[in-house]
Amino acid sequence: MKFVLGVDAGGTSTRAMAVAADGTVLGTGRAGGANPNSHPPEEAVANLAAAIRAAHPEPAGASACVIGMAGTAKLTDPVVAALFDRTWRALGLDPVVILTDAEVAFASATDAPDGTVLIAGTGSIAGRIRGHRMVATEGGYGWLLGDEGSGFWLGREAVRATLAALGRDAELGPLATAVLAEAGVDPADRRLAWRRLITVANAEAPIRLARFAPLVAVADPAAADIVERAADLLVATALATRDPGEDSPIVLVGSVLGEDTRVGARVRAKLAGLDVRASSDGVLGAAWLAAVEAFGEDLARRPG
Amino acid sequence: MKFVLGVDAGGTSTRAMAVAADGTVLGTGRAGGANPNSHPPEEAVANLAAAIRAAHPEPAGASACVIGMAGTAKLTDPVVAALFDRTWRALGLDPVVILTDAEVAFASATDAPDGTVLIAGTGSIAGRIRGHRMVATEGGYGWLLGDEGSGFWLGREAVRATLAALGRDAELGPLATAVLAEAGVDPADRRLAWRRLITVANAEAPIRLARFAPLVAVADPAAADIVERAADLLVATALATRDPGEDSPIVLVGSVLGEDTRVGARVRAKLAGLDVRASSDGVLGAAWLAAVEAFGEDLARRPG
Structure with a gap:
């Protein structure tokens, strides 16, 4: 059965989700934080691998894997990049698409x-x-x-x-x-x-x-x-x-822009008339973008 | 002969001036910086004493002594305050008036x-x-x-x-x-x-x-x-x-407000019609304020 992997690598936790082509959630996994800016790279990749294996026992079978991550600039360091590449090879994942947390947050709220x-x-x-x-x-x-x-x-x-x-x-x-x-x-x-x-x-x-x-x-x-x-x-x-x-669409992300915050309420009021949305769970955005990678825009299904 | 002492204690140098009641400059002295924020207090008081002794061999005879200094907040520390007091006693100076560099700069430009x-x-x-x-x-x-x-x-x-x-x-x-x-x-x-x-x-x-x-x-x-x-x-x-x-009067002080700077020129243009002046040498302001302390507003003479 075809499936994809979506991962949300945050500062305090990493969550992974395996999703079938029809959108069925096959499994989820969780591990510690994996932001390469705030964690040693070895710890970051270990947590990424642990969350992915917990979501699916055979990640090598994934049609696509998308990881959303803050601090992606760190990956331009060749030593860090090599460490990440070795981790993907060990998991049998190819290719892995690493996106910013912003891209994954946008995709969590809209198909646009x-x-x-x-x-x-x-x-x-x-x-x-x-x-x-x-x-x-x-x-x-x-x-x-x-x-x-x-x-x-x-x-x-x-x-x-x-x-x-x-x-x-x-x-x-x-x-x-x-x-x-x-x-x-x-x-x-x-x-x-x-x-x-x-x-x-x-x-x-x-x-x-x-x-x-x-x-x-x-x-x-x-x-x-x-x-x-x-x-x-x-x-x-x-x-x-x-x-x-x-x-x-304009997707709002972060603690300052919550629907229950005063700044969030004023931003929504000032953008009235535009298609303003709150971001949803980052791992859902990552899984959906992985489906788009694997099956294309028209055939991709959101997890659920 | 009655005289007063004015001191400008800066970050990089300390300058002192002894001025007679009629405004005659009796002597000047110079030493290293004496800002208690940027120098150890022991070094600051040693430089103050050296500059004062160089300006006049018998500082104990001064009718007043005014010191202009950045970082005066440090003098609220009782240890630092005691060290300064011991220095004045050793010089025979009583009382010493310590003012901010801002007050001395204002007085350097105007009698107002x-x-x-x-x-x-x-x-x-x-x-x-x-x-x-x-x-x-x-x-x-x-x-x-x-x-x-x-x-x-x-x-x-x-x-x-x-x-x-x-x-x-x-x-x-x-x-x-x-x-x-x-x-x-x-x-x-x-x-x-x-x-x-x-x-x-x-x-x-x-x-x-x-x-x-x-x-x-x-x-x-x-x-x-x-x-x-x-x-x-x-x-x-x-x-x-x-x-x-x-x-x-409005007295302008500091590198950003020099007459040859663009910001200084624009500030002067915006304050046109008001009595705007550039600060002069801080030690002159301190000496004049010392004369005001000793002889009163009407009898005080500017150094020169």
Whole structure:
């Protein structure tokens, strides 16, 4: 029986799925994280192999295998690339198609070959999708140079708004109060609190500013302003990847863009009239793209 | 003969000046840096003492001593404060007034007791001056949280503009070309250059992005846009410290605000009609403030 393999290799876990040509799920597997940026390459390939073998006892029989993975840039390192190649040979898999997590997330939400994927978690980036592949990006510079509208950006703006509030004589609002509590800073002496908050923010890795991001959910005009600016920046980033009048799907991915988040709600409102979707499970996207690889666009069936 | 001591304690050198009541300069001294943030406190006080003794052989006879210093926050550390106190006692100086470099810079340019000091070097901050003292600040959050319009900010925007240019198909302009040359990145393969530039920017301490700041002087619309935004941000920061309709002096300090810089020129143009001045030598400001301490506002004479 013909089948394909889809794999979602994340930072904390790797999930694999074996799917028959008619869409029947034949098996699933799970192992530890396999992002080559955050795991030693040997550990990443061991987890990939374990998840794949758990999904199907004879992976060599697969008609196609698609792996979605963050940190694919690492695979340009020839030592890492050779290690991955040896792993595929040992599993009898040929060929293996490695895609970005963004491509797999887009495919998890739609059969459309073209569109936009907008990701906002700790970082932010938008991808232009053509023929199921990301052919260009907008943003994604990382926290030091960009990541507008991301969790890092939201947290940084929450701290900045608090510093500005401490510099004024007005009463501290709910956002400033929440930020100071999260930072463990006593607001009694404002000048001291201002200094302490800057010290606390700089005492940890910059990316840890993202811990203040959830606080923009409080009811406060300063928080609402941050949410609005984040949504504007994310929408602009997404639209920059699209042709004028393009009506293809826009797939939203990441903790900042959840349907129950304020930024997610504002982004959806600003994109009203366009085909906006939430990403689904990455392993489903990978399995469906593997089916497209093996059987073609018209014959591929989604798992289920 | 009555005299006062003024000291400018900088990061790379410390300069002291002994000035008679009539403004006659009696002596000057120079030693290594004495910023307690960037030097061990023992080294800082040794350099302060050396510069003061070189300016006058009997500092104990001074009617007042004013020291302008960046990093004064460090003096709240009781160990550091005790070390400084012992140094003053050994010199026979009492009292010593330690002010921020911003207060001394303001006094270097004007006799006015009230006004605004706007500083833009690697970082940026504005101070509200009342009675020769800085009573409030605007900005000055540091590179991670702010420093809008500073050298760090200009350099970061230059890199961001270059990343945006690499993402488009148009020809690279003078700014992008200069940034890639400074970063040592080959522009031939644009996608690769985009990745490399992000890697290079993140490979050094974030504050080192300031090395790209001078490149905004090239003739390029993208550079002009960055200069204009920097000037707008710096002007807004300065004006936020002032009362409505205030006509007191605004003193500009730092490498970004020099009269021969593009940002400095644009800031001056935007503040046209106000009393805008360039800071002069910090040691002159410190000596004049020492004269005010000793002899009062009306009797104090500027060195010269």
